[in-house]
Amino acid sequence: MSSLANTTERSIRMGKLSNKTAVITGGSSGIGLATAKKFVAEGATVYITGRREEELAKAQAEIGGDVVAVQGDIANLADLDLLWAQVKQERGSVDIIVTNAGIAEAASLPAATPAHFDKTFAINARGTFFTVQKALPLLNEGGSIVLISGVGHMLGWPDFPAYSASKAAVRSFARSWAAELMGRRIRVNSVSPGPIETPILDRLYAGDSDPEAVRAGLVSTVPMGRMGGANEIASAILFLASSDSSFITGTDMAVDGGTTQL
Template sequence: MTSLNEKVAVITGGNSGIGLAAAKLFAAEGAKVVITGRRQQVVDDAVHEIGASAFGIQGDVADPDHHRQVAEIVKERFGHADIYMANAGINTITPSHDVSEAEYDAQFTINARGTFFGVQKIAPIMRDGGSIILVGSLASDKVLDGHAVYAGTKAAINAFARSWAIEFKARGIRVNMLSPGPTETAILEKLGVAPEDHDAFVAMMSGAIPLGRLGQPGELASAALFLASDASSFVTGINLRVDGGMALL
């Protein structure tokens, strides 16, 4: 029997990167997987890649009505949710003196507000004993150039995890934070790393990581699986860093 057999997992931003890797692994472990994303075609492509047990919903995580719709669809289609992974997020690397109001608002709206209202709307349909995974970042613990706003959003998410671990204790719902370090995903290009600079950037970042390399999406997915499954049945309120030891330096 697989570790998530017949469980229902909802993953925001499950159409790419760490979210997609987690969706594929959860499905392989027996879960029915619901992913969300902003672009319908990308969501559809990801659902096809994940397989027959996957279902996609297009929408904006910054909009509480989207989360309400997700909860309604999941309840109607499956009756409940067992796992919720708040993974969707954005990062814009900008020194604080150059951060615009729009840039600040976008990161807090998508990262912090999106996580908060996603959990608020899904919690009523989650079965007791479920698992909530909030995707944070190494940046909430380690100072990184140009990451002040992003770090603030992820620090907020860490506070949410600790509060919710207590709020949901009577229902046996575990709430944990998963904090990736630099990971080899398409987000590198979104952060402005040109394709011709990719190898040099990876080499530079690898030198700052004790394990000497970037993480792979599958490694983060494996950590998410641990938090989603009964393997972590006595774990709640933690910040699980999967960063190759980078937070130590």
């Protein structure tokens, strides 16, 4: 085989994330699962987290390749310590962090309880904050952090004030951390998905008397006239995690079919 052919074969085998270590919270379903699949296909060693052991095991088997499942709740700081201790022991460092774990529960301003508010912020905002803070000693220079926000931080959504505010906090983290970590050449960006076909959305429908009407109402808000897919969000995350986006930091990428832009 000629040297040119050898070079070509090596370039085919090398993915965008070859030799990288990535951690994806909430990686057992939906956007996190789709992202883990893409990262592994691009050559990364991927750690996925989730609260439910059975779902994690299924996801690990479905992803295949170089993936490690770590059970834990990002709202629990002890679980985060165990996650990063395992990554340190097995890999030594991390290159990419995707903070995908989150919840979306409806509660209007009059109906919202302190328990609802605290749970929403504990996972979406506090969990995201400490996931990254505890990873900093392991995060390689030139790394990438991708935070999953949501279009709720740009829109006035009735019944979701706590959720939307928690996602606004995540978007703010991207700006602050991008500035703070610039000296280490660590890029920080956020992705704001619009209505996406994922299990978290199905759980929202479950308590409604007419889930199809709710779905149709969501679709009606999207200029492209359809729901998005988890793979479409995962593609945006891969772009921001890889060197393809080497001149992008502090930004928020709306992947929403034009919902917030048109």
